[in-house]
Amino acid sequence: xxxxxxxxxxxxxxxxxxxxxxxxxxxxxxxxxxxxxxxxxxxxxxxxxxxxxxxxxxxxxxxxxxxxxxxxxxxxxxxxxxxxxxxxxxxxxxxxxxxxxxxxxxxxxxxxxxxxxxxxxxxxxxxxxx
Amino acid sequence: xxxxxxxxxxxxxxxxxxxxxxxxxxxxxxxxxxxxxxxxxxxxxxxxxxxxxxxxxxxxxxxxxxxxxxxxxxxxxxxxxxxxxxxxxxxxxxxxxxxxxxxxxxxxxxxxxxxxxxxxxxxxxxxxxx
DNA sequence: CTACCTGCAAAAGGTTTGCATAGCC
DNA sequence: GGCTATGCAAACCTTTTGCAGGTAG
Numbered sequence: 606x607x608x609x610x611x612x613x614x615x616x617x618x619x620x621x622x623x624x625x626x627x628x629x630x631x632x633x634x635x636x637x638x639x640x641x642x643x644x645x646x647x648x649x650x651x652x653x654x655x656x657x658x659x660x661x662x663x664x665x666x667x668x669x670x671x672x673x674x675x676x677x678x679x680x681x682x683x684x685x686x687x688x689x690x691x692x693x694x695x696x697x698x699x700x701x702x703x704x705x706x707x708x709x710x711x712x713x714x715x716x717x718x719x720x721x722x723x724x725x726x727x728x729x730x731x732x733x734x735x
Numbered sequence: 736x737x738x739x740x741x742x743x744x745x746x747x748x749x750x751x752x753x754x755x756x757x758x759x760x761x762x763x764x765x766x767x768x769x770x771x772x773x774x775x776x777x778x779x780x781x782x783x784x785x786x787x788x789x790x791x792x793x794x795x796x797x798x799x800x801x802x803x804x805x806x807x808x809x810x811x812x813x814x815x816x817x818x819x820x821x822x823x824x825x826x827x828x829x830x831x832x833x834x835x836x837x838x839x840x841x842x843x844x845x846x847x848x849x850x851x852x853x854x855x856x857x858x859x860x861x862x863x864x865x
Numbered sequence: 866c867t868a869c870c871t872g873c874a875a876a877a878g879g880t881t882t883g884c885a886t887a888g889c890c
Numbered sequence: 891g892g893c894t895a896t897g898c899a900a901a902c903c904t905t906t907t908g909c910a911g912g913t914a915g
Binding site: 607608630632648651652655672 | 903904905906915
């Protein structure tokens with residue numbers, strides 16, 4: 606993997622995502638970079654983010670509308686998405702009452718690769734306004 | 736909602752899905768109906784299946800490749816998808832160690848609409864062949 | 866120099882939509 | 891007859907891909 610200017614900038618975004626617990630779609634990354642004065646091609650973002658997912662630096666999950674979201678928190682956890690304001694938050698498995706018994710499947714010969722838990726609804730702000 | 740020939744046929748598919756625990760994408764429904772001698776437009780399948788989801792007769796979830804899958808089992812449960820053969824199976828929350836503490840979020844003012852749990856990996860058959 | 870990256874434009878794949886026609890009720 | 895549903899084609903959106911040119915090592 607070569608050190609290109611684009612990759613450097615993208616790694617900066619990933620770092621920001623990690624520090625600020627942000628959940629970005631490719632489009633979000635693109636717009637954010639644009640706002641910072643960088644013009645990086647969408648394909649480049651797609652390629653790099655997907656590469657970083659494979660490398661385990663990022664986690665990718667799919668919303669109910671089918672679009673992909675990237676998360677720099679790669680520790681196993683769940684997500685909440687507000688259907689009104691679009692906000693996405695991390696939820697810990699423990700707090701949500703999830704204690705995955707992987708053995709249940711593994712003892713039957715299954716090989717698990719990834720687990721995705723998505724909770725959708727209204728966040729408290731949006732629910733109040735209803 | 737009117738009783739059309741197409742709707743009747745589609746309800747038949749949903750009944751079959753329920754009895755045989757099938758998980759169909761729109762394309763699957765289309766091909767199945769074709770194999771049975773029916774030629775129903777894809778749009779019609781999309782519109783009807785989405786209507787039935789809203790009515791609570793079907794459940795819809797999204798795979799990691801972004802495509803939608805319909806399930807006639809609307810009882811809260813998780814799904815396993817084999818990344819090699821594509822097979823989809825139901826998993827009970829209980830067996831998987833999931834005991835959703837909805838109150839955790841509800842007590843904070845959230846209003847939950849749906850919870851989607853997707854486990855992906857290799858089923859035992861495919862894992863053996865690896 | 867060579868392999869890998871990027872930008873661009875086009876393609877792909879799934880899903881939705883506008884419109885005219887058909888068919889329940 | 892009026893209103894809903896369907897078929898068809900086109901539009902949409904996100905994501906992927908082929909290719910030509912650019913750049914790091």
